[in-house]
Amino acid sequence: MKIVRTVPDLRELLRPYRGEGSVGFVPTMGALHEGHLELARRARAADDVVVMSIFVNPTQFNDPADLAAYPRDEHKDAELAASAGVDVLFAPGVAEVYPPGFTATVSLHGPIVEALEGAHRGVGHFQGVTTVVSKLFGMVSPDRAYFGQKDAQQVRVVRAMVADLNIPTEIVVVPTVREPDGMAMSSRNRRLSPFERARAAHISAALWEAEVAVANGIVDAGAVVQVARKVLSDNAIDVEYLELVDADTFLPVRVLVAGPALLAVAAVIGGVRLIDNVVLHPRA
Amino acid sequence: MKIVRTVPDLRELLRPYRGEGSVGFVPTMGALHEGHLELARRARAADDVVVMSIFVNPTQFNDPADLAAYPRDEHKDAELAASAGVDVLFAPGVAEVYPPGFTATVSLHGPIVEALEGAHRGVGHFQGVTTVVSKLFGMVSPDRAYFGQKDAQQVRVVRAMVADLNIPTEIVVVPTVREPDGMAMSSRNRRLSPFERARAAHISAALWEAEVAVANGIVDAGAVVQVARKVLSDNAIDVEYLELVDADTFLPVRVLVAGPALLAVAAVIGGVRLIDNVVLHPRA
Numbered sequence: 001m002k003i004v005r006t007v008p009d010l011r012e013l014l015r016p017y018r019g020e021g022s023v024g025f026v027p028t029m030g031a032l033h034e035g036h037l038e039l040a041r042r043a044r045a046a047d048d049v050v051v052m053s054i055f056v057n058p059t060q061f062n063d064p065a066d067l068a069a070y071p072r073d074e075h076k077d078a079e080l081a082a083s084a085g086v087d088v089l090f091a092p093g094v095a096e097v098y099p100p101g102f103t104a105t106v107s108l109h110g111p112i113v114e115a116l117e118g119a120h121r122g123v124g125h126f127q128g129v130t131t132v133v134s135k136l137f138g139m140v141s142p143d144r145a146y147f148g149q150k151d152a153q154q155v156r157v158v159r160a161m162v163a164d165l166n167i168p169t170e171i172v173v174v175p176t177v178r179e180p181d182g183m184a185m186s187s188r189n190r191r192l193s194p195f196e197r198a199r200a201a202h203i204s205a206a207l208w209e210a211e212v213a214v215a216n217g218i219v220d221a222g223a224v225v226q227v228a229r230k231v232l233s234d235n236a237i238d239v240e241y242l243e244l245v246d247a248d249t250f251l252p253v254r255v256l257v258a259g260p261a262l263l264a265v266a267a268v269i270g271g272v273r274l275i276d277n278v279v280l281h282p283r284a
Numbered sequence: 285m286k287i288v289r290t291v292p293d294l295r296e297l298l299r300p301y302r303g304e305g306s307v308g309f310v311p312t313m314g315a316l317h318e319g320h321l322e323l324a325r326r327a328r329a330a331d332d333v334v335v336m337s338i339f340v341n342p343t344q345f346n347d348p349a350d351l352a353a354y355p356r357d358e359h360k361d362a363e364l365a366a367s368a369g370v371d372v373l374f375a376p377g378v379a380e381v382y383p384p385g386f387t388a389t390v391s392l393h394g395p396i397v398e399a400l401e402g403a404h405r406g407v408g409h410f411q412g413v414t415t416v417v418s419k420l421f422g423m424v425s426p427d428r429a430y431f432g433q434k435d436a437q438q439v440r441v442v443r444a445m446v447a448d449l450n451i452p453t454e455i456v457v458v459p460t461v462r463e464p465d466g467m468a469m470s471s472r473n474r475r476l477s478p479f480e481r482a483r484a485a486h487i488s489a490a491l492w493e494a495e496v497a498v499a500n501g502i503v504d505a506g507a508v509v510q511v512a513r514k515v516l517s518d519n520a521i522d523v524e525y526l527e528l529v530d531a532d533t534f535l536p537v538r539v540l541v542a543g544p545a546l547l548a549v550a551a552v553i554g555g556v557r558l559i560d561n562v563v564l565h566p567r568a
Contacts, residue, residue, distance in 0.1 A: 007450060019303015103394050104414075104448035109387040130388075138450030141425075164388030166291060166422030 001082040003089045007139050010090050014049065014140070021048030025142030025169075026086070027133065030054040031071040031187030035177040037084040039146040042174055044085030051140050052081050053090040055097060060128030062121045066273065071187055090140070097135060106130040108160055111250040116264050117153050117275070120240055129154060130161045137162075142169050150176040150184050152262055152277045156250065176276070178204065184276045196270035199235060203267055206231035206242075207278040210263050214280045219256045224280070228263065240266035240273070247279055256282045285366040287373045291423050294374050298333065298424070305332030309426030309453075310370070311417065314338040315355040315471030319461040321368040323430040326458055328369030335424050336365050337374040339381060344412030346405045350557065355471055374424070381419060390414040392444055395534040400548050401437050401559070404524055413438060414445045421446075426453050434460040434468045436546055436561045440534065460560075462488065468560045480554035483519060487551055490515035490526075491562040494547050498564045503540045508564070512547065524550040524557070531563055540566045 004010050017023050024047030026039045036052075043050040054077055061067035074091060081089050105127060107113075113126040137145065147155045159171050177185045182204035183197075192200055206228040213227045221244045232239050244253045247260040264277040288294050301307050308331030310323045320336075327334040338361055345351035358375060365373050389411060391397075397410040421429065431439045443455050461469045466488035467481070476484055490512040497511045505528045516523050528537045531544040548561040 011452065017303075019301075101444075102448050103392045104445060105389075105391050105393070106449070107389050107391070109389070135448075135450050138452060141452060160385075161388060164386050164419075165390070166419045168295065168422060168425060 001078070001086055001089055003078060003091060005090075005092055006096055007092070010051075010088065010139060013088055014051070017049045018141075022143040023047060023140065024050045025136070025140045025145045026050070026052040027136050027145065027147075028052060028054055029056045029070065029187065030074065030077050030091075031190070032077045032080045033177075033185045033187060033189075035148050035150060035185035037080060038177050039148060039174050040081060040084035040086050042172065043144065043146050046172075047144060049087050050085055051088045051090055051142065052086045053092075053136055053140070055090075055092055055132070055136075057097075057128060057132045058094065059098075059132060060125050062125055069191065071190055097132065104131065106134045106161065106165070108157060108164065111245075112153070112156050112160055115153070115245055115250040116241055116243060117266070120266060126154075126157050129157060133158055134161060134165065134167070137167055137169055144170045144172050146172045146174055148176060149173050149279075150186065150276065152247075152264060152279075153250065156248070182208065184274075186274060188272050188274060191272045192270055196272070199237065200267075200269050200274060202231055202235040202237055203265060203274060203276050206237075207263055207265065207276060211278055211280060214256060215283065217283055219282065221253050221256060221261075224256065224263065228265070232265075232267065238268045240268060242266075244280070256280060258282065285362070285370055285373055287362060287375060289374075289376055290380055291376070294335070294372065294423060297372055298335070301333045302425075306427040307331060307424065308334045309420070309424045309429040310334070310336040311420050311429065311431075312336060312338055313340045313354065313471065314358065314361050314375075315474070316361045316364045317461075317469045317471060317473075319432050319434060319469035321364060322461050323432060323458050324365065324368035324370050326456065327428065327430050330456075331428060333371050334369055335372045335374055335426065336370045337376075337420055337424070339374075339376055339416070339420075341381075341412060341416045342378065343382075343416065344409050346409055353475065355474055381416070388415065390418045390445065390449070392441060392448065395529075396437070396440050396444055399437070399529055399534040400525055400527060401550070404550060410438075410441050413441060417442055418445060418449065418451070421451055421453055428454045428456050430456045430458055432460060433457050433563075434470065434560065436531075436548060436563075437534065440532075466492065468558075470558060472556050472558060475556045476554055480556070483521065484551075484553050484558060486515055486519040486521055487549060487558060487560050490521075491547055491549065491560060495562050495564060498540060499567065501567055503566065505537050505540060505545075508540065508547065512549070516549075516551065522552045524552060526550075528564070540564060542566065 024043030107127045181201040183201045210228040242265045247262045253261045261280045266275045308327030391411045465485040467485045494512040526549045528547050531546045537545045545564045550559045
């Protein structure tokens with residue numbers, strides 16, 4: 001596996017694959033876990049060359065303390081990436097991505113960027129995401145890019161960006177990888193104490209309870225959300241949001257009868273912000 | 285020459301050139317003249333396949349009357365494009381470029397988008413330009429794209445966008461093509477009456493007078509501008525702006541001693557808005 005830090009070096013390495021083979025791309029912020037590695041393995045199976053980026057993007061953090069606390073361990077990440085079949089690890093510095101004079105913004109509008117994470121982390125969050133992802137796509141020119149369903153809203157936003165800007169990259173969404181107790185893999189999990197980590201398992205448990213309720217025929221959104229909310233409150237989990245939205249439009253769902261809906265949650269445990277989601281399908 | 289109207293058809297035609305050959309791209313709003321054809325010939329000489337787009341982009345017009353009056357003649361344009369060596373004429377409808385649900389914006393910030401055209405056509409003008417050009421680059425994935433120096437500020441903005449978003453396209457700038465009397469070629473010129481057209485030649489004449497003044501050692505920006513302004517006022521030409529700015533930063537220049545400066549003018553004759561510019565170099 002090659003490690004490169006500049007865009008010219010990256011493009012030089014990828015030149016032989018242009019037109020000939022497919023370039024698979026896994027953008028990450030490092031602190032790799034099984035979720036990231038699953039994305040890399042999916043790329044390894046489908047593409048001729050696999051590029052992973054590690055870049056903790058400052059512009060998508062609304063909270064400087066969250067940015068400062070974001071885990072970083074490039075040496076460990078490089079070992080893990082290599083083990084998952086990554087060919088090129090692209091780890092640029094901040095000045096390579098945002099050089100002096102940089103002023104561009106790529107932004108979307110409407111509920112997909114304004115709901116949930118957009119409402120709680122601020123409108124700048126997804127603007128930071130769309131700007132950096134469009135830059136990374138410009139740097140890598142991937143045929144396919146792999147994202148985890150755990151960041152469901154980010155996936156929807158990136159899909160919209162790619163469609164709106166006619167970026168010739170296929171977005172592949174990979175199911176959330178979970179711990180044995182159901183907890184969604186996240187770089188932030190390592191900041192939890194063992195006790196907090198045990199309590200955090202109730203986040204996914206709350207989502208499964210809601211899923212069971214829907215399977216049992218409950219269609220009222222308020223009732224579905226209440227099922228999940230009770231699990232969280234019973235375990236004294238501080239909920240930032242817990243909402244049922246249309247999985248495509250991200251508009252609120254009142255009754256679960258039409259297309260799939262997303263039950264999405266953000267919660268804070270021990271000062272660590274965690275998100276998870278489940279897609280709920282109306283009973284046939 | 286093939287004429288295509290959809291992005292999938294365009295990509296299918298260009299597929300054989302990916303990685304193998306170079307794709308040259310000439311984005312236009314149609315109403316082709318020698319200036320556009322020169323861009324196409326430059327692409328023809330350098331690239332393996334030449335794509336020209338014709339799309340009158342509604343989002344970069346601040347004035348609906350200007351948009352409605354913008355000349356359109358696709359049949360004639362197709363003949364001219366073929367004669368200049370264009371292989372693929374891409375002429376999408378508005379709904380192909382801006383389908384329902386489209387919400388993206390690509391925007392830059394600072395003097396290069398706020399000065400001159402940005403100040404007079406509104407900040408939305410260059411936002412319309414950067415958004416549509418980034419979309420067209422996504423559709424075509426050109427190795428090189430050709431722009432005319434007549435739209436000097438647009439060239440600077442597109443260069444900044446390509447750098448900021450790491451778009452792997454080389455921007456080639458081609459000198460302004462002029463009529464024998466010096467008038468810059470423009471699609472808008474055909475809207476001038478013969479009398480107005482004759483008067484319009486004083487716009488470029490004013491720029492040459494300023495260039496001569498600089499060659500004679502004048503370095504004070506106010507004095508340089510005054511030389512051009514006198515030519516315009518002597519000919520009763522309605523000036524929207526006439527400014528000397530740094531050719532890179534687009535900040536105002538007070539004394540012409542450092543790098544090249546751009547003397548840019550926008551004037552209205554017979555209700556038709558015309559722009560032109562000259563790059564002035566300090567005397568060695």
